[in-house]
Amino acid sequence: MKSIAELDAIRKKALNNMKVKKENQGYRIIIGMATCGIAAGAVPIMNTFKEQLEKRNIKVPVSMTGCVGVCRLEPMADIIDDSGNKTTYIMLTPEKVERIVQNHIINGQVVSEYTINSTQAIF
Amino acid sequence: MHIYSSHVLVCSGTSCTSKKSPELIKKLEEGIKRKKLDEKIQVITTSCFGLCAEGPIVVVYPxxxxxxxVTLNDIDEIINEHLVKGRIVKRLLSGNNEGNNSYESADFFKKQVRIALRNCGVINPEIIEEYIAYDGYQALGKVLTTMTPEQVIDKVLDSGLRGRGGAGFPTGRKWLFAANAKGDKKYVCCNADEGDPGAFMDRSILEGDPHSIIEAMAIAAYGIGSDQGYIYVRAEYPIAVKRLNIAIDQAKELGLLGDKIFGTDFSFNLELRLGAGAFVCGEETALMTSIEGKRGEPRPRPPFPANKGLFQKPTILNNVETLSNIPIIILKGADWFKTIGTKKSPGTKVFAIGGKINNTGLVEIPMGTTLREVIYDIGGGIPNGKKFKAAQTGGPSGGCIPTEHLDVPIEYDTLIELGSMMGSGGLIIMDEDNCMVDIAKFFLEFSVDESCGKCPPCRIGTKRMYGILKRITEGKGEEGDIETLEELAETIQAAALCGLGKTSPNPVLSTLRYFRHEYEEHIVNKKCSAGVCKELLDYIIIPNDCMGCTKCIKVCPTKAITGKIKEPHIIDQEECIKCGACLEACPFGAIIRK
Structure with a gap:
């Protein structure tokens, strides 16, 4: 690293890469992969997301992140759309992921009973 | 059989047909042929999907x-966008998405202020570019290119940041001592040997945002004039270790670690040291001894690490959470930081909430938030309608805070006044079913196990205290036990070598302060009203409620229960081992524990 300008260039490029893009179906999927998430089964969840997208020929980036603090609701995934709306799905299972890909990613309908604000979460 | 790569299903149920779906099929087939896709895409007529109100319905697979x-005018768009380019035509999808379903909108997050955890759950911790995208390494750049080391330390001093490891020593003062110390070589260390039972905020930061620690350590190194850093992390955190290693490699590759960072003369290298899981290695001098490759034992202070620390050179040691605050203080300024939290304890604190509470998890709150807000507004209260009894902070070095102090703001000094301490951030909630003598015994047992054995007050003193507590919970408490506990505690506090030893009696002292009556009840009445201490309990059958079903007789492992069918049974207290099997088996609730 030689200068701030170089850092800024990386920053600009990275921000662009992280942007939710139209050619990616207008979505970005982020899965919680800290110890809590992995212990609750985040690895099969990530695999299911990838398989389901591949099966349907859909290009949506699947990324990972750390712990947001509600470890008891793991495995969790955020789906961010191109207008910046974030939907947090909780207590995922491969079956739930299949439905989320079908309903949310393909058909744009939030599967509200799996989200963090569903009654299931009991806040 | 011919294999198609896509299928377009058009509904031809009565409802959709009446809405002209046959015309859609015709137009689709013509359009697909025109694009020469008829070898790849098949149009299929199907029966009703059950979505008649929204018909005509067209479904595209895979x-x-x-x-x-769908109208005739939409067909060209479906063909051109979806079938040719593979982009779903969102405009034509049914349904609407009202309401906010992000985690930030949940009540659990509303009162939180995220500084240390700012990137956790946001960026991918294994990609340095994502950290950079969220202003990562900007603070290091700013420090190296526009600030002197003195200005860096002044800024941290001015921010009022205090050590988040538990004791709350001002971070800037620590840095200043090391900067002023004379030495050819100085070290920056990070304490990631998180050991308090139930605490895991440091792990979360290391796993979710490892670069913030690397950046902060580089800033600290510039401030005190060091070129070498160590992160001491427990080997029980394999994911944290893996991500730290990835982060260090990536930072080296981009020249954010190594020589001549940002084109200046500043060089900084960083290495990991794995701890084998001894609690005492979280104590600063023991940690440094362990990095040196020796047995992890504390050494007397003075000399303090700022003068003679790692390898006898001036050293600073900061906790993970403390460090994660540094970059943002540099970028946003000390004045901004001071607007959060309280005057004496600016900023936020991360707590790992556990125990008898609905929303367990990790929360970051501004200092000065009351315990009541944390437990009821964020934590969602106590499960099963039970009554709150006490909150334990500070792990084996801390103490309990009872109901009457629920409205005290959480900050370093108030917690010490209450006989507890901030600690690294474990917050264990207890309800009416927890016995405070048992809790004190649990934490003391931890200290006995983890005592390194170097100094007698800790090695022998805690063991003796534990022995007395054990006797009390077994119903063999004697008059004078409480006084002996207090005397031992005082001696350990005064004479133990390191901070861990000195604070190990705290759980006993604080429960004695607020729950002395429970100790007395155990010793004098041989009773445990919370129903925890097994030896002090009696299982009794209420004759009026007992239907004489003999279920309890069948499950009793010691044959302590006798009685005829359809007549009330009796438990022989001499034979009873208090296993509780009868209580669970009784269908009438006729067996009570008291």
């Missing part, structure tokens, strides 16, 4: 996109 209210 994606499974369901288009509703």
């Amino acid at each position: 994606e499974g996109a369901i288009y509703s209210n």
Whole structure:
């Protein structure tokens, strides 16, 4: 690293890469992969997301992140759309992921009973 | 058999047909042929999907996109966008998405202020570019290119940041001592040997945002004039270790670690040291001894690490959470930081909430938030309608805070006044079913196990205290036990070598302060009203409620229960081992524990 300008260039490029893009179906999927998430089964969840997208020929980036603090609701995934709306799905299972890909990613309908604000979460 | 790569299903149920779906099929087939896709895409007429209100319905597989209210004018767009380019036509999808379903909108997050955890759950911790995208390494750049080391330390001093490891020593003062110390070589260390039972905020930061620690350590190194850093992390955190290693490699590759960072003369290298899981290695001098490759034992202070620390050189040691605050203080300024939290304890604190509470998890709150807000507004209260009894902070070095102090703001000094301490951030909630003598015994047992054995007050003193507590919970408490506990505690506090030893009696002292009556009840009445201490309990059958079903007789492992069918049974207290099997087996609730 030689200068701030170089850092800024990386920053600009990275921000662009992280942007939710139209050619990616207008979505970005982020899965919680800290110890809590992995212990609750985040690895099969990530695999299911990838398989389901591949099966349907859909290009949506699947990324990972750390712990947001509600470890008891793991495995969790955020789906961010191109207008910046974030939907947090909780207590995922491969079956739930299949439905989320079908309903949310393909058909744009939030599967509200799996989200963090569903009654299931009991806040 | 011919294999098609896509299928377009058009509903031809009565409802959709009446809405002209046959014309849609015709137009689709013509359009597909015109694009020469008829070898790859098949149009299929199907029966009713059950979505008649939104018909005509067109479904495209393999994606499974369901288009509703499709008109003839939409067909070209479906062909051109979806079938040719593979982009779903969102405009035609049915349904609406009202309401906010992000985690930030949940009540659990509303009162939180995220500084240390700012990137956790946001960026991918294994990609340095994502950290950079969220202003990562900007603070290091700013420090190296526009600030002197003195200015860096002044800024941290001015921010009022205090050590988040538990004791709350001002971070800037620590840095200043090391900067002023004379030495050819100085070290920056990070304490990631998180050991308090139930605490895991440091792990979360290391796993979710490892670069913030690397950046902060580089800033600290510039401030005190060091070129070498160590992160001491427990080997029980394999994911944290893996991500730290990835982060260090990436930072080296981009020249954010190594020589001549940002084109200046500043060089900084960083290495990991794995701890084998001894609690005492979280104590600063023991940690440094362990990095040196020796047995992890504390050494007397003075000399303090700022003068003679790692390898006898001036050293600073900061906790993970403390460090994660540094970059943002540099970028946003000390004045901004001071607007959060309280005057004496600016900023936020991360707590790992556990125990008898609905929303367990990790929360970051501004200092000065009351315990009541944390437990009831963020934590969602106590499960099963039970009554709150006490909150334990500070792990084996801390103490309990009872109901009457629920409205005290959480900050370093108030917690010490209450006989507890901030600690690294474990917050264990207890309800009426927890016995405070048992809790004190639990934490003391931890200290006995983890005592390194170097100094007698800790090695022998805690063991003796534990022995007395054990006797009390077994119903063999004697008059004078409480006084002996207090005397031992005082001696350990005064004479133990390191901070861990000195604070190990705290759980006993604080429960004695607020729950002395429970100790007395155990010793004098031989009773445990919380129903925890097994030896002090009696299982009794209420004759009026007992139907004489003999279920309890069948499950009793010691044959302590006798009685005829359809007549009240009796438990022989001499034979009873208090296993509780009868209580669970009784269908009438006729067996009580008291």
